[in-house]
Amino acid sequence: MIPPSPDIVDYHEQTPEVKERFTQLKQRPVVLSVDNVTKDFPTRNGVVRALHDIDFEVYRREFMCVIGPSGCGKSTLIRILAGLEIQSEGEVLLDGNPVAGPGPDRGMVFQTYTLFPWLTVKQNVMFGPKMTGHMSAEIEADARQWIDMVGLSKFENSYPHQLSGGMKQRVAIARALANRPRILLMDEPFGALDAQTRAQMQAYLLEIWRNLDITILFITHDLDEAVYLADRILVLKANPGEIDEIIEVSVPRPRSMEQFISPEFIATKHHINQLIHPEQKGDGPVLHFPRLTEAGDDVE
Amino acid sequence: MGESPSGKKLKVKEPWFAVRRELPSHRASVLTAISFILPLLIWSAVSYLPFLWHPDIKLQLSADRKDVTTVYTAGDRVSKEFFPEFQEAVRSQNEELEAQLKSDDPLAGSSESSVRRANKKVLRHLAPVLESNGWITSEQTKEDELIYEAWKDVATGKRKLKSPGLSEENIEIAKQNWNAMSAVSPVYDSDNFISVPLLSLVPQGKPSNPDYLPAPHHVASSGLEVLMMPAEGDRPSMVQRIGHSIRIVFGGFLLSALIGIPIGVLCGTYAFFSRLIEPFTDFFRYMPAPTFSTLLVAIFLANDAPKIALVFVGTFFQMVLVVSNTTRGLNMNLLEAAQTLGAKQSQLLTHVVIPGILPSMYNDLRILLGWAWTWLVIAELVGVKSGLTEFIESQGRYRNFDLVFPVIILIGLIGFFTDQFLAFLRGIIFPWTKEGEAMSSHPVAKVILFIPRLIKKAFSSKTSPAPTPQAGQP
Numbered sequence: 001m002i003p004p005s006p007d008i009v010d011y012h013e014q015t016p017e018v019k020e021r022f023t024q025l026k027q028r029p030v031v032l033s034v035d036n037v038t039k040d041f042p043t044r045n046g047v048v049r050a051l052h053d054i055d056f057e058v059y060r061r062e063f064m065c066v067i068g069p070s071g072c073g074k075s076t077l078i079r080i081l082a083g084l085e086i087q088s089e090g091e092v093l094l095d096g097n098p099v100a101g102p103g104p105d106r107g108m109v110f111q112t113y114t115l116f117p118w119l120t121v122k123q124n125v126m127f128g129p130k131m132t133g134h135m136s137a138e139i140e141a142d143a144r145q146w147i148d149m150v151g152l153s154k155f156e157n158s159y160p161h162q163l164s165g166g167m168k169q170r171v172a173i174a175r176a177l178a179n180r181p182r183i184l185l186m187d188e189p190f191g192a193l194d195a196q197t198r199a200q201m202q203a204y205l206l207e208i209w210r211n212l213d214i215t216i217l218f219i220t221h222d223l224d225e226a227v228y229l230a231d232r233i234l235v236l237k238a239n240p241g242e243i244d245e246i247i248e249v250s251v252p253r254p255r256s257m258e259q260f261i262s263p264e265f266i267a268t269k270h271h272i273n274q275l276i277h278p279e280q281k282g283d284g285p286v287l288h289f290p291r292l293t294e295a296g297d298d299v300e
Numbered sequence: 301m302g303e304s305p306s307g308k309k310l311k312v313k314e315p316w317f318a319v320r321r322e323l324p325s326h327r328a329s330v331l332t333a334i335s336f337i338l339p340l341l342i343w344s345a346v347s348y349l350p351f352l353w354h355p356d357i358k359l360q361l362s363a364d365r366k367d368v369t370t371v372y373t374a375g376d377r378v379s380k381e382f383f384p385e386f387q388e389a390v391r392s393q394n395e396e397l398e399a400q401l402k403s404d405d406p407l408a409g410s411s412e413s414s415v416r417r418a419n420k421k422v423l424r425h426l427a428p429v430l431e432s433n434g435w436i437t438s439e440q441t442k443e444d445e446l447i448y449e450a451w452k453d454v455a456t457g458k459r460k461l462k463s464p465g466l467s468e469e470n471i472e473i474a475k476q477n478w479n480a481m482s483a484v485s486p487v488y489d490s491d492n493f494i495s496v497p498l499l500s501l502v503p504q505g506k507p508s509n510p511d512y513l514p515a516p517h518h519v520a521s522s523g524l525e526v527l528m529m530p531a532e533g534d535r536p537s538m539v540q541r542i543g544h545s546i547r548i549v550f551g552g553f554l555l556s557a558l559i560g561i562p563i564g565v566l567c568g569t570y571a572f573f574s575r576l577i578e579p580f581t582d583f584f585r586y587m588p589a590p591t592f593s594t595l596l597v598a599i600f601l602a603n604d605a606p607k608i609a610l611v612f613v614g615t616f617f618q619m620v621l622v623v624s625n626t627t628r629g630l631n632m633n634l635l636e637a638a639q640t641l642g643a644k645q646s647q648l649l650t651h652v653v654i655p656g657i658l659p660s661m662y663n664d665l666r667i668l669l670g671w672a673w674t675w676l677v678i679a680e681l682v683g684v685k686s687g688l689t690e691f692i693e694s695q696g697r698y699r700n701f702d703l704v705f706p707v708i709i710l711i712g713l714i715g716f717f718t719d720q721f722l723a724f725l726r727g728i729i730f731p732w733t734k735e736g737e738a739m740s741s742h743p744v745a746k747v748i749l750f751i752p753r754l755i756k757k758a759f760s761s762k763t764s765p766a767p768t769p770q771a772g773q774p
């Protein structure tokens with residue numbers, strides 16, 4: 001749980017360097033613009049509004065995280081951005097052009113493993129360029145570089161079932177990047193990984209992001225992950241899915257795991273936590289447990 | 301690890317019965333062996349242990365009964381209940397005869413020639429026993445001179461019948477008959493054959509199973525004979541029959557795969573085709589294929605065409621539905637991922653759907669091939685009977701079940717080994733599946749996988765080396 005010590009710093013407070021970074025960020029061109037997007041799902045019990053009036057922008061080379069309670073429409077949002085779902089109202093613009101259907105300019109990494117089991121690691125990475133009409137001879141060397149970048153050179157001829165979960169997601173990242181997308185959309189890509197692998201993958205992703213001209217929109221439900229990775233965090237609330245707040249993370253870059261206990265980090269996390277779980281402001285929820293044992297010891 | 305506090309080695313006992321848990325490989329193979337040995341043992345036990353079942357008596361020696369038209373010959377089976385009755389009838393017939401011989405009228409009004417004819421029959425009743433003892437060959441069963449000699453040897457005790465032997469009462473009868481016969485002529489003389497009635501030998505037999513359950517050794521020996529059966533006139537040899545049957549199964553099956561798979565894949569991929577084709581297919585498959593047989597003969601006339609068509613009708617509609625279901629079972633996420641990677645609609649079909657469903661479809665086809673074998677039996681009875689089924693049909697009608705069984709087993713073996721081979725091949729064709737991994741180290745797999753690699757190598761050496769593109773820019 002998060003220690004209740006928010007009075008150390010205000011999460012709004014930014015050092016001059018951080019302020020400068022955000023000023024620069026906002027001067028960059030807008031890669032992705034989401035204009036008043038609303039999504040309704042028709043169901044048997046009437047229309048379910050999954051997203052309501054979502055409006056935000058992502059700047060070039062920005063790392064933006066989306067966080068929110070389960071069922072608030074995070075996946076729906078990213079699927080609309082990827083073109084896998086069509087919004088009911090509003091518009092999505094990529095570099096100023098409206099998005100219509102899925103395309104190689106928006107790479108996507110899914111939470112579930114979506115490598116093609118019949119292709120080797122290298123063939124998986126070459127899949128996108130091949131679909132967009134490049135010759136195999138051209139793209140093979142390119143694919144090798146991407147595989148090398150995610151540290152899987154030894155496995156380029158392995159099949160996905162021979163890889164661990166973390167390795168599979170690394171290949172998925174390489175596969176998405178091989179298309180040179182304008183933006184990388186990631187829907188809880190590390191959700192199924194264990195804590196250590198996940199920490200490794202986060203560091204990996206930051207390293208890749210720093211070295212490539214790539215914009216990332218990253219969905220997570222993990223507060224640490226969001227604050228550790230993001231420039232800005234878009235907090236959604238549920239029923240219907242609406243933007244609660246867009247937070248500029250005041251933790252300076254480059255980031256490291258040591259910052260997890262820095263005051264800015266904790267303050268930001270605390271703030272988001274209160275947005276997502278407002279009921280925890282007081283003494284916490286009162287749960288009624290049946291008395292199960294006669295032990296009677298008080299563990300706290 | 302493995303040490304209990306008391307210092308004793310803890311041995312983890314693996315249970316034989318655990319829900320959905322694979323057994324260790326040695327146990328699994330033992331059970332696999334037993335799965336075949338057990339039925340064979342049961343069959344052998346029922347065949348060779350006379351106290352198990354054996355509801356019939358197989359006659360080794362038969363006799364004619366007066367005024368009864370049903371004639372049993374050696375080799376026939378009679379029920380266990382009826383056999384003593386049969387023996388009793390012959391005995392009392394003999395008693396009557398003895399009384400008659402002592403009376404004033406030993407011929408009881410019959411003519412000498414008719415008595416002589418009846419006596420010759422009695423003489424020959426011993427022939428089957430002589431044959432199985434090896435005293436005469438199967439061609440000599442009508443050579444009365446030899447049989448006459450044999451009667452003499454049996455009666456005088458010069459030679460003894462062993463397998464089967466004669467019962468005491470029958471040896472007694474043989475002696476009596478021989479005394480009477482030798483008094484007329486010491487050697488066989490057709491014209492001067494005894495004209496006072498001879499006693500009948502009392503039927504002998506041993507417990508046996510009905511003819512529809514031949515014993516394993518019997519099936520094995522006649523199996524070899526059946527397999528080697530040469531062509532005779534317009535009767536094809538067994539090998540030709542097998543070839544014919546396989547042609548019909550695979551002809552019908554491949555035809556329905558050729559048409560059914562593309563339609564099934566289209567139905568599973570596009571709702572348009574699914575709605576257009578599947579409802580009718582679903583209805584049609586409930587009409588049993590054999591009901592179309594006369595129709596198919598009318599359309600395709602004689603020979604193989606209607607037979608192949610029947611196998612086709614039997615498998616095609618199932619194939620469309622099964623393949624479309626398998627296609628629909630493809631993980632939707634793979635299709636979405638492919639789209640975000642830039643695959644267009646047409647590419648989805650060729651680059652995701654088809655490679656993605658191949659392993660499951662391969663298994664579907666294995667099951668459907670089993671169906672095709674089932675339809676074969678009906679197909680071969682359509683129009684002009686042919687192939688293995690024709691043999692089973694005709695031999696079965698003569699109750700030659702020892703010839704029928706090997707052919708039934710043969711069909712089973714062909715189907716079984718085809719399927720096992722295809723299962724083995726699956727791991728080689730689809731190295732990305734779990735089975736494939738285990739398979740890739742198999743020697744046969746290595747040879748098979750070597751060929752495409754060789755071809756690839758030959759081609760890749762001709763193409764120019766790829767230009768090195770840059771990875772992402774900072």
Ligand SMILES: Nc1ncnc2c1ncn2[C@@H]1O[C@H](COP(=O)(O)OP(=O)(O)OP(=O)(O)O)[C@@H](O)[C@H]1O
Nearest residue numbers: 041043048050069070071072073074075076077221
């Ligand atoms: N195809 C659909 N039909 C009807 N309702 C849907 C559909 N897809 C999503 N929803 C509804 O939209 C809402 C948002 O779903 P979504 O999957 O986007 O949530 P999420 O934020 O990704 O949740 P989680 O954190 O659990 O992944 C949910 O209430 C869900 O029931």
Ligand SMILES: [Mg+2]
Nearest residue numbers: 074075076187
């Ligand atoms: Mg989700």
